Amino acid sequence: MSPETLISQPNLETNPSVFDPAEFDAAVMTTYGRFPLALERGQGCRVWDTEGRAYLDFVAGIATCTLGHAHPAMVKAVTEQIQKLHHVSNLYYIPEQGALAQWLVAHSCADRVFFCNSGAEANEGAIKLARKYAHTVLHIDDPVILTAHASFHGRTLATITATGQPKYQKNFAPLVPGFAYVPFNDIEAIKTAIAELDGGEKRRVAAILLEPLQGEGGVRPGDVSYFQAVRQICDDLGILLILDEVQVGMGRSGKLWGYENLGIEPDIFTSAKGLGGGIPIGATLCKSSCNIFQPGDHASTYGGNPFACGVALTVCQTLEQENLLVNAAQRGEQLRQGLQAIATQYPNLIAEVRGWGLINGLELSAETEMTSIEIVKVAMAAGLLLVPAGPKVVRFVPPLIVTASEVDEALATLGKAIAQLSA
């Protein structure tokens, strides 16, 4: 198949606008290596670029647009809330914040919620809460939080330190003290680290922070037996289990929370990406046993404002009304079967297909020189948006509203893209 036939045809219904990437790059910091594509419109699981070309969106703003684009329920919620009240600060009671917290508490193992604006900020809140717990409940002077290799927890100083990937830390020293790292899904490594770091009341492990499924690190699901053993260790020692649900939570795994796939409950967990369906919001959630923040301990000016909370509550209610957990589980199964069929066709190219619900990864084999970014680029030219999760894994995180025919379409486009690349 020639590259020309793979280029999707312009959609004539759109009204293309002029966009100049050079002008953009002259004004915006170069923190991102961007694809040469400017998106300006979306509907459902499809987005259109400034030249009017349509793309099937299996990125969803990186696992964020739970309800896709321009969902009527979100349009209504955004419009009504901005007309009513959008921001007032936490000096006052905010009914929408309370309603969203009540929904989250009713639908999770948590008893209390703190709202902020992003995943990194939610994890900062979790880290501060765990440290306060360490100082005031466990009486540890110099608490250590264990995190996993290949994890991802955000881009603030504390969260790049928590992130067990040196590439995110390079050139940003001095990092935040109080973190140590272990291989993921390796219970012996946790036991060893806890023993090695045991300095009695002076310095010891106070918490373990893990993703139920590592997203950025390559779509690696946690093992049930591992997480159950981690939970047991935390219970035995009285230390905290913190789960980063920023990417896998809010229904993406086919269950509302990633931990439901593991048969355990965390003491603290965080949410962000899917929570607002694309409107910025983050949350740190905890059980009443570690609900120890006092007035003045933590804050966020925007955190929990009427706008973000009103919209996020609509996202949560729509998840329920449209039965999207079931859709995520079923469409995920369909997607994995299709990816597996492609993998079987290219045994020298593809090593593994893995994931939960609608967070899935296709891992290229170590022998091939092909990289995830090459597949992403060819798929993009063919009208399918995908995102790498590291150099060897292609990630599939469509909106949770994705239909069976859209999954088939994505599989067909991907199949052609791989055929073209391997030709």
Ligand SMILES: *Cc1c(COP(=O)(O)O)cnc(C)c1O
């Ligand atoms: C994206 C992500 C974060 C960071 O979220 P931001 O909103 O970008 O700060 C943290 N943890 C996980 C697991 C993520 O996937």
